Amino acid sequence: MSGTHKILILGASYGSLLATKLLLAGNDVTLVCLPQEAELINREGVRVRMPLKDGGMVEIASRDLPGRLEAAGPGDVDPSAYALIGLAMQEPQYRSPGVRELVAAIGRAKAPAMSIMNMPPLPYLKRLPGLATGGLEAAYADPSVWAPIDPTYLTLCSPDPQAFRPQGEPLNLLQVSLPTNFKVSRFEKDEHTAVLRDLEAGIDAARWTVDGDAVELPVKLRVHDSIFVPLAKWAMLLTGNYRCVTPRGPRAIRDAVHSDIEASRAIYAWVREVCVALGAAERDLVPFEKYAAAANGLTSPSSAARALFAGAKAIERVDLLVQTIAAGRGMRNATLDETVGLVNERLELNRRDAA
Known part of the structure; x- marks a missing residue:
């Protein structure tokens, strides 16, 4: 298989990076998003700022790219028309009217x-041999x-690259703060995995012109045969993101991560043991040292922490998911238990305030 593909991505914030x-x-990419986002993207496209290897920064406008971008609402797309669907929303958003039906x-x-x-x-967890998923719904x-x-x-693709929408900037702008790679596991069917490998090769070969020179941009797609590779993100999330x-x-x-490096090393190692x-x-x-070095550049709170303290009534609960999976194997960790408790308390407070 070779050539270009039509891709549908649910979520125009983080999804605009992969797009x-x-x-x-x-x-060609279609982004599924809110009406005001769709109107803006169809009028102006998206822009992504990302750092270069030489320390500079480049801003890429979708209108200048060879592929075609459009945005639509969840009821305006036919999934069967696309070679691949990307799920790039936060987990609680999929229960929203329209998105659920999509x-x-x-x-x-x-x-x-x-x-x-x-x-x-x-459904992805059901691909993991021997994992009973019946008790995981509460997460x-x-x-x-x-x-x-x-x-x-x-x-499953591990969303390792870190990006954010800069405050005060338009909704169609995304800035990359950690330009690492997307790591995706193969599908069960070879024909679907072939699409991933096609996309991987195309992204590898693509170049962007900066000051007249063809430049290789960071953030690649890496396809892995192991279904466990994306789970490497769990240790990072529970060491850094949720402990924000x-x-x-x-x-x-x-x-x-760095206020108590030994405590961070311990929780990271424990989550690796769960995996x-x-x-x-x-x-x-991923080795702890590699993650800890990358964390030095992550100078903002995680999106989960920001959402919690902004009043969110639901966030992604990887903390609770890993705690539940581990408990099913007789594994517990006091640091994770404390984190889950703090998140539970904040969510309960937010829900009471909103009632």
């Missing part, structure tokens, strides 16, 4: 879908959303 990389490689349509169409969420959809905002999806047609939540308020990921207990090999996972 930009795909557009640069000549693929997920069901994706399931009916048996369209290959790649989750780019920190929270793995329930999801609405587990019934995922019932129409056949695990055969779903894979403190009784006093949110703190930066850098501070969550190994599920079947991951050491080579599937």
Whole structure:
């Protein structure tokens, strides 16, 4: 298989990063988003700022790329018309009216879908040998959303690149703060994995012109045969992102990791042990030292912490998911238990305030 593809991505914020990389490689992308976002994107496109290897910064406008970009509402797309569906919204958003129905349509169409969420959809967890998923529903905002999806047609991509919408900037601008790679597991079907490898090759070959020179941009797509590779993100999330939540308020990921490096090393190692207990090999996972070095550049609180202290009534609960999976194997960790407790308390407070 070779050539370009039509890709549908649910979520125009983080999804615009992958969309930009795909557009640069000549693929056509449709972003599913809110009406005001769709209107803006269809009028002006999207822009992504990302750092270069030489320390500079480049801004890429989708209108200047070879692929075609459009934006639409969830009721305006046909999943069967696309070679791949990207799931790039936050997990609680999939229960929203319109989006829920689109997920069901994706399931009916048996369209290959790649989750780019920190929270793995329930059907993906069913691909992990020996993992009983029946007790994991409580970690999801609405587990019934995922019932129409056949695990055969779903894979997981670790959203390792860090990006954010700068405050005060338009909704169609995304800035990359950590330009690492997307790491995706193969599908069960070779024909669907072939699409991933096609996209991987296209992104690798694409170049962007800076001052007359063809430049290789960071943030690649890496396809792996192991279904456990995306789970490497769990240790990072539970060491950094969720530990941004403190009784006093949110703190930066850098501070969550480096204020007590030995405590961070311990929780990171424990989560790795959970992944190994599920079947991951050491080579599937990321060494603590590599993560800790990257965390030095993460000077803002995680999106989960920011959302909690902004009044969110639901966030992605990877903390609760890993705690539940580990407990099923007789594994507990006091640091994780404390984190889960803090998140639970803040969510309960937010829900009471909103009542």
